[in-house]
Amino acid sequence: MNQSITGIDWLIIAAYCVGLLAMAYWLARRQESREDYYVAGRNVGPWPVGLSIMATQCSTNSILGAPAFVAFAAGGGLLWLQYELAVPLAMAVLILFVMPLFRHLRLVSVYAYLEQRFDLQTRLTLSGLFLFVRAFATAVTVYSIALVIDLITGLGFTASVLLLGAFTVLYDVMGGIRGVIYSDVIQLVILAAMLVLVLLFLLDASGGFSQMWQAFSAERKSALDFEHHGFGDGQTFAFWPMLLGGLFLYVSYYGCDQSQVQRQLSTRDIDATNNALLINGLLRFPLVLLYCLVGVGIAVYAAGNPEFVAALPESDNGPEYNLAVPLYMINVLPTGLVGLSLVALFAAAMSSLDSVLNSLSATTMEDFVRRFHRGDWSEHHELILSRGITGVWGGITLVMAFCVGDIAPTVLEAINKIGSLANGPILAVFVMGFITHHVRGPHVIAGLLLGMAVNGACWLLRPEISWLWWNVIGFAVAVTVAMAFALVWRSIAVDGTVDEARAPSGSDLYETAIRHHLQEEAHYNWYRRSLWLVAWFAALLGLLIFIND
Template structure:
């Protein structure tokens, strides 16, 4: 990288801070800070959600997966997204929006009591802070390996810039900076793909030399339930469905921005748009992996440029940045570095804002403050807690090196231990009347324990199934314990507004014809399967 490249990076980072200061001028209280005053456009929320999902782990890990692990089979994971959006739109987000809450765990207190709320909030805070430390570590180690910037300096640059603009701008800064980051990120991906295609000899040449196993995007022949095939169709569809419903519908980092919309209809529209637009994004960065896999076939010396892992194998997680810094012109290299920064910052900013929200709402205001804080004090505490969690997440990045060697799989695998159980806790609250907090906590502990047992003693079972297994175990055992210890006796007297109603249109006062949107998403899933079949037919000529 030269002066031009670093100038591009510097202009981008300083612009993020300026934008946040501008957006933060109108903030008056914690609702403005954490929910953007409930006047954020649904399309911006959808793009922000996509940006958070497309972290550095995805940008680097998905092409690496295509090159060295399972080819385009990763795209099967995306089939679950539109179906998961339907589940979230029907059973989860409308309840949270109706309760006028900031922390999603506030709903659990209304339904199950303060113990369940506190337990789930603290669990979220620890797991999300730790996982974000992995993300910060990943991008910082990449910057160190390809630019020579010391690891700790890379961590501090990324962390300090994100903390500053998040502290001043709150949720609006998170969302609108994510929109800009998504544009930059997709532009960087597109430029990288263009150069990879051109240097390999064109799109037709790529598919003619690409090994058939890399081009195959569908695996109906295996089930992943003991056959050692992790990335078969059914575990990726079913396991992915439960993972995405949990992530989009129960994770504070996602729910909080979805609650920033004007009303329930806009909340659901943000989910609908995300369900439609995510697939083209993921296809694009997986195609980068396809192009690089073909490039390596024609230029095997490129592998020598990759730094070796501790096991002595080429680190394909570095394939994208090393390709870009080697073959792209200066200025464009700066754009790619900005894209890497964008991918990491879009994950970090939403995380520290949501961690701040849950700490203030579920811990500070719930246990340490009598009465309500005035608006000025709310805003001050919110910003201070944002800084605190930013420091914690950055601090974690110095201690997670042994976890993040396989970037994209490690993040999803760790999350899958608990995703299904977390989802089941909310489903117990929303879909049943007899479930209570005691049963819910017992259920989540058993669900997590069962998945941990499978990880240690049955590695031949696809970790994608853990999302489904954890949900079923937690829901079943949680309901059983609830009935045994008292069921309805431990619940609030009137829970009519807290459980699912068949007459959803009247219950939530919908203005849009949502069954039509659900049908579109189902049709879109079928279309995606058809597209994966077409993509699979392109390869296999080598």
């Protein structure tokens, strides 16, 4: 697949990578402490943070996988757009009920809240779970993207890992979270521009949008599935699991995952944080719609050019449809634009990796190193140590990428399922902290483990249940188990066996933060602004109904 890549294209790729390193070096000169490194001195504006959040979600797997799902997957098509309906609603929940607390506590690691509310064991359990899942998922991501780079460029797997990983780790180590955020913005702009350009080429090849739409398979035009429920009927992508399961997934991911919350904590105040979430809630759907339309164009182009599909590399399951977009890019785009298209693919990969590496470092530093270190470190010493930890995690994930080859194909198919195993139970732990007084650390840990176990049983024993429902099922099980343990504990306390006492902080932390939010930030009227997100959800639902009809 590398027959169209020229020296000019490689020069463009090199210039992009060198430019990122130069920006990271410039930003590194402004860092004086670990807070500068991990939360940018809490002084970033809402637009960079909002766009950075969007960029992380538009990974290479999404850019390659979503068009392939729309164009080729069995049972695929525009149904994927249903998944995006939950995003505006999730952003409204975070704006009103989650971020006021985290901003009030001035956290660096979101899991530090769990020690204040519950105990150290709860903090370390959730933090350790994050480190394990994110490091493993990152290694698999590096592996899969390196395979794509190897197939496109012919560099070889090792060189592809180093090309992708070395530059990402270097600018991440130097630039910190500010480098992550600003590089993500640059990468998102490049990616969106190239997707628009590819769509324009596809429209031209089809004779215009009307002709392209008419040539697209009628069964793949369906954007809503109200006929199925996904709860045992074998239909994974029905409307209700994608909306409700997606809502729980997105609230958990954007509100309880260090890789996302850390950037939201980097803004200058709660208003900027909420504006960043508002930007993500409003602009994410148009971006996803863009690469789904690219999928529509690829489907029409493949139908009219049978040799196109024949040119795709073969996998165990047939043609590797995930490579349809890069194959089209390098075969159709002129010299120079091919280089930019590869930069766009690298950008999508880097925007997924950089934030994860920084958040792995932040969690390690805050929840383990500083938490157990006895003695004083200077701010400069902490900064150097933070950079070193980032480099170590970068090295670990790159080395792990060489060790997941035998399991990566299975994991890649199930990567969203793995996330859904834990998202609901993790969200339940935080919600129990927000709204209860008597639930304690051991109770929520028991709920977390049993919630994940029930989801695992659904995966193994009830595969006909949509994995999107696991986000709801795991949440419900974890809450029920934690509340049951708390009730048993209270009944024992009433009998005098143990001393009954509320958790040290109870939900008072949450109540205080909400009161502070209402008193200090009332002039921003976020309750009214959140209605914009609800209205946007209604408008998007109307658009999908229109597409269906």
